[in-house]
Amino acid sequence: MLRRVESQFRGYNPAALPITMTIAGGAALYLLTDERVSMDIDATFSRRVLFDRDIEVAYRDPDGRAALLYLDRNYNDTLGLMHEDAHRDALKMEIAGIDDAILAIRVLTPLDLAVSKLARFSDQDREDILLLARRKLIDAASLRARAEDALKAYVGNIAPVRNTIEIACRLIESFNPGKKSPGKV
Numbered sequence: 001m002l003r004r005v006e007s008q009f010r011g012y013n014p015a016a017l018p019i020t021m022t023i024a025g026g027a028a029l030y031l032l033t034d035e036r037v038s039m040d041i042d043a044t045f046s047r048r049v050l051f052d053r054d055i056e057v058a059y060r061d062p063d064g065r066a067a068l069l070y071l072d073r074n075y076n077d078t079l080g081l082m083h084e085d086a087h088r089d090a091l092k093m094e095i096a097g098i099d100d101a102i103l104a105i106r107v108l109t110p111l112d113l114a115v116s117k118l119a120r121f122s123d124q125d126r127e128d129i130l131l132l133a134r135r136k137l138i139d140a141a142s143l144r145a146r147a148e149d150a151l152k153a154y155v156g157n158i159a160p161v162r163n164t165i166e167i168a169c170r171l172i173e174s175f176n177p178g179k180k181s182p183g184k185v
Helices: 002-009 025-033 110-116 123-134 140-151 159-175
Strands: 019-024 040-045 056-060 066-071 091-093 103-107
Touching: 002 019, 002 103, 019 025, 025 040, 025 103, 025 110, 025 123, 110 123, 110 140, 123 159, 140 159
Parallel strands: 019 103, 040 066
Antiparallel strands: 019 040, 056 066, 091 103
16 A cells, blocks of 8 residues: 555655655554554645545455455544644654655554544544553553643634543543543642
8 A cells, every 4th residue: 555655656856755644543553553454544644645546455354355445535634633743743664665765654653643533532433542551552641631732722612522531531541540640620
């Protein structure tokens, strides 16, 4: 998949390269934990890019069934909670066969990935946050601090997200009762 993305950029003006691809969502969770398969890749790019076709890869899953992995061209990280420094802080990924002078691949940190899941907070988002906590990649106090800091950049009704932060931190604490997160006073 990443080779196909990279191939799209090979003909670009060298002054525009490298283009940084920051991976989020289920694909990021997979790269960080080697768990939770995703059928799409949510990613943002450091420049505005136009792809001349859909980018997808057909393959066989471990059970031998046909499967498809695709780059979600509708993913947009401005419609959910994201810390302003998330892209700057993203982890560099070395992927064999990818020329990082053309495509620099990053993945959200575990903490920023968890923050990105707080606004929607579906059952899958809860499970993803708890997976990161069980793997000791995040803790309640750090999640609370990063999420509250991220909220400073948002407009609109943030009360539901504040409530979600509380719920997520309590869930994390239930897996690690010794580490309490300071709540709102």
